[in-house]
Amino acid sequence: MTIKRTGSAVWQGGLKDGKGTVSTESGALTDLSYGFSSRFEDQQGTNPEELLGAAHAGCFSMALSKILGDAGLTAEKLETSAEVSLNQVDDGFAINAIHLTLKASVPGADADKLNELAGMAKAGCPVSKLFNADITLDVTLAD
Known part of the structure; x- marks a missing residue:
């Protein structure tokens, strides 16, 4: 089975003075603005790294939900953030680190079991x- 989803971008202008928009097939994002300043200077707008972080956090949470279910556990709540690190390297820039942080409320799970299952996810x-x-991953089991 193959599932295909589409995201798109439109860019106009040069690197520093240009601007762009990103959209998704589902309509969840429609012409969301991004540019050099929102990527490198903390200005308003989005950037590829935070979009990848949101995608990673969502995917990880869903994978963990399935793994928990396979272990006979159901999460009350999984709160995941993904910090994506864009670093300058010799040939430009690279995403070379992502740090997942999970705060989970899972009745019946102890910290060791949650850490094991989260590592699998x-x-x-x-x-x-x-x-x-x-x-990398940090896991906190909420009371």
Whole structure:
């Protein structure tokens, strides 16, 4: 089975003075603005790294939900953030690190079991498999 989804971008102008928009097939994002200043200078607008972070956090959370279910557990809540690091390297820039932070409320799970299952989700999530980056994970079991 193959599932295909489409995201798109339109860019106008040069690197520093140009501007662009990103959209998704589903309409969840429609002409969301991005540019040099929103990527490198913390100005308003989005950037590819935060969009990848949101995708990674969502994918990881869904993968963990399945793994929890396979273990007979159901999460009340999984709160995941993914910090994507864009670093300058010899030949330009690279995403070489992603740090996942999970705060989970899972009745019946202890911290050791949650860490084990979250590690499986980190390794098995399709978005994790996409990256050639060091992916780290911190897990907190909420009361």
